[in-house]
Amino acid sequence: MLKDFSPQAFTMGLLAAFVGFASSFAVILHGLTAVGATAGQAASGLAALSVAMGVLGIILSVWTRMPVSVAWSTPGAALLAGTGAIAGGFGVAVGAFLAANVLVVLAGLVRPVGNAVTKIPQAVASAMLAGVLMELCFAPVKAVAAFPAAGLIIFAAWAVAGAWNRLMAVPAALLAFAALTVYHFPAGAFATLPTASLPFEWVTPGFSWQSMISITVPLFFVTMASQNIPGITVLKVNGFEPPAGPLLAGTGVLSILAAPFGGHGVCLAAITASMCAGPDAHPEPRRRYWSAIMAGIFYVLFGLFTGFITWFVAQAQPILIEAVAGLALFGAFSASASAAFKDPDTREAAAVTFMVTASGQSFAGVSGAFWGLLAGIAVYALGKGIKRKI
Template identity: 50%
Template sequence: MPSVDRSLTAPVLAGVVTAVVGFTSSFAVLLAGLRAAGATEEQAASGLLAVTLAFAAGIIVLALWHRIPITLAWSTPGAALLVGTGVVEGGWPAAVGAFLVTGLLFVATGYVGWLGRLVARIPAGVAQAMLAGVLLPLVLAPVEAVAEVPALALPVVVVWLLVVRWAPRWAVPAALVAALVVIAVELTRTGTPVTGSLAPSLAWTTPAFTPAALVGIALPLYVVTMASQNVPGVAVLRSFGYDAPWRSTMTVTGVGTVVAAPFGSHAMNLAAISAALAAGDEAGPDRDRRWIAAVSAGVTYVVLALSSGALASVTAAAPGGLVEAVAGLALLGAFGAAVASALADAATRTSAVVAFVVAAGGLSLGGVGAAFWALLAGLVVRVAVERPVRG
């Protein structure tokens, strides 16, 4: 019997855990965002498949290239932003065009220095407040589900609470499993069929470009992904002693976003929270071999992507509010972090609060969604009210 290389076991298992936690914790948010932007069930399933395959390939390429545990993910805050934005002028094709432009902006950020500096100049409090406002309706979904369908939603919330107490990392995946069980029982009880293909498939959408989509989706999607995913992702890697290869990462995520956009993918980026699972001590004591965890995660994501069709079909047949409740539970941590960051500095609190209420209020003008107006309002207040007057 050949002996097992124990130096490989830890990073391989860490990579599997990274992918399982990352995928199951937020795919419901992704599907909700794509549907809100106008995607059909087939197009939403295609988007889930395309983005997962794209960033899985990106992980493997970057890990093998740089020999560091660099992991990628879809933009969960970006998907939440789509929920708040809704359908823009031009419908789903225009949203796809905005996704493509977002990918081009990622690529440009890696090569055009002033673009990265411009993003860095956006006050963190305003950007985080915009994100918190976008997330608010989603994090309220579990409460609304308990009020509307208590017999279905309460078991999911209770499972989440129990697992948060004992194994926080697995709380959302456990809530998802509970929700799928509840959905199966309810569909059996009511005799509701699951429509749509259970097999993974890609659906092409020819991109269209409208001013409302570019301003209302591409720009906020770029800002929120950079501020809440890419920048924290760099910080997480640095905390474990790894320097993120900025230019190659922006190139891979940008090109991946562009290539996958016509199939429904909205944005891919550096992983933030799940990045610690592949870069930390759980990936083994040998730091020089933790890149294996990233490769393992990439391979596992490819396997998980094959469930895209089934997950989209089952969640589409779910009782109203149940899937949204799981998405809301998944976003509670991101919402809390965004609120804390937005209000941390008393000197910029007014602009942050203004950005938050505009985003949470769902303001839409000229076909442009609330995220853009929240960012603009916060910046105006920052300049007009909070910037010190020079004598």
């Protein structure tokens, strides 16, 4: 195993971990806070997710000898941000995380469950994700309106760096945000600097039928459709034959362990998977798994510093970190919207899904994401049924 290690894999693993963490940790913090997490609970959730995806990436890559990259569910966090606070507090949201990840385990171990997920029309699933992301993608515009100079600096950093290298766009925006935060550091901020103790904080799970429908079901489908299934596809495109069932079950098990500490879920990566599984990680495919191992090691290290990260973010105007999160989701929004409306035969179902989800309206205490998914599937099934009769 050690003979397969290479400096190239080390470098790519470090880059993948940095891009994966820096490009979306703001989305995770925003999503956890939106469903009721305190600053300490959000830091704990971020740490639990980072450590979980690092440990799982190492285990799966060593076991399969494939570059299996693991990430936190960024679309899932975006879903949480759109869902908002749940009756019963953050503990009830954590219960919903647990239930969603039990479904992921079942999808990996029970073939009919996994097959049922793949039968959800891709256009409908993509439209739900686009609807969830749309409100968050408005944040950069709102930031410019509220703080013109700071908002424009963050946007300019993202645009210029992205024109040079797409992967560096969000890290550049994050560096601009960090520089602005340091420049405007409030007096006495260092008095609240966290200690070196680990940021993990236990959250006792609670359960309610509203949270099961508002969070569990949409979180499961969004994570499966937008990251788990594409993650397997990326490995196949690069010449690997991953054991899909065990990989999915593994993400569910580690997510269940992370949930009581505030983590909503980890899953197979898609973007960073392309980095670790591609030729830039090593010319020989059989040696590329070391890039995912190194990424896992760095994720664990990053996870140990989340207390400081959340403290630092708390010193800035919330809309500015939301702007960074919104910029991080531009790519996901454009890709999901494009996939949703690409096929004329499913365009109406996708439009209904998108509009209901993006409205942000809740009915019977259940978020719009669930109703959007349900409405889209109904319109899709109705259209299919009528065409068969004709």
